[in-house]
Amino acid sequence: MPLVSIENVHKYYGDKHVLKGINLKVNAGEVISIIGRSGSGKSTLLRCINGLEEHQEGNVLVGNLEVTANEVQLLRLSKICGMIFQGFNLYPHKTAGENVMLSPKLVLNKTDKECKELAMQCLEKVGMEQMFNQYPNSLSGGQKQRVAIARSLAMSPKILLCDEITSALDPELVGEVLKVLENLAKEGMTLILVTHEMNFARDIGDRVVFMHQGKVWETGPSDEVFANPKTPELQNFLSSVL
Numbered sequence: 001m002p003l004v005s006i007e008n009v010h011k012y013y014g015d016k017h018v019l020k021g022i023n024l025k026v027n028a029g030e031v032i033s034i035i036g037r038s039g040s041g042k043s044t045l046l047r048c049i050n051g052l053e054e055h056q057e058g059n060v061l062v063g064n065l066e067v068t069a070n071e072v073q074l075l076r077l078s079k080i081c082g083m084i085f086q087g088f089n090l091y092p093h094k095t096a097g098e099n100v101m102l103s104p105k106l107v108l109n110k111t112d113k114e115c116k117e118l119a120m121q122c123l124e125k126v127g128m129e130q131m132f133n134q135y136p137n138s139l140s141g142g143q144k145q146r147v148a149i150a151r152s153l154a155m156s157p158k159i160l161l162c163d164e165i166t167s168a169l170d171p172e173l174v175g176e177v178l179k180v181l182e183n184l185a186k187e188g189m190t191l192i193l194v195t196h197e198m199n200f201a202r203d204i205g206d207r208v209v210f211m212h213q214g215k216v217w218e219t220g221p222s223d224e225v226f227a228n229p230k231t232p233e234l235q236n237f238l239s240s241v242l
């Protein structure tokens with residue numbers, strides 16, 4: 001059974017039809033890269049998977065949970081599905097460690113000691129254990145994003161959704177964040193990434209989903225899609241970014 005199952009999903013913002021019948025299945029352990037031009041609906045699709053946006057038609061299933069606006073379902077979903085954003089979204093008045101401890105404490109009701117141990121383990125996973133007591137404003141963008149990844153990992157998610165998580169970084173800091181994702185992928189984490197990092201999508205990703213005008217226009221194994229794009233829309237897109 002797929003970990004994520006998206007069936008005929010339609011999403012409107014007012015009368016703007018943004019997702020036009022999306023179908024996508026993602027198996028546990030897969031690394032999926034969603035690519036496409038600005039405005040094609042990539043972020044909206046990601047946000048529909050974890051319930052940050054409501055869809056109007058179709059079904060989204062994560063594990064055996066149907067993604068609906070129901071608060072209990074959303075809380076359950078937050079334990080399965082982590083999301084990392086372009087802008088880090090760390091609490092500036094909390095240290096790196098405290099940022100990571102917050103969800104296990106509030107959502108999983110773990111003790112302070114358990115949260116601290118867990119936060120240390122998660123920071124170790126992203127190479128940030130030395131920075132436990134640092135505040136976000138003393139960290140580089142790449143370090144902040146690694147703390148944000150650790151914060152997601154602290155909920156032991158089955159899947160991580162990443163929305164252009166390297167786009168706000170200086171070029172020299174992109175590699176350290178991609179390396180963390182690569183390690184997570186090697187450990188079997190299911191990743192769905194909206195990304196402009198085509199080399200990562202090609203070399204690390206299992207499958208590419210090319211979105212165009214609110215539809216999955218083309219999809220397939222990453223090496224095949226990059227080597228042999230079938231539609232002119234994908235050919236044009238790839239020639240503009242590669």
Ligand SMILES: Nc1ncnc2c1ncn2[C@@H]1O[C@H](COP(=O)(O)OP(=O)(O)OP(=O)(O)O)[C@@H](O)[C@H]1O
Pocket residue numbers: 013016018036037038039040041042043044045
């Ligand atoms: N909250 C919103 N209200 C109204 N329209 C929105 C909203 N969010 C996104 N849109 C519109 O929905 C369409 C898809 O946006 P989305 O952000 O999903 O695209 P994207 O492919 O992720 O683009 P980008 O790469 O620029 O982030 C765009 O036309 C956008 O203007």
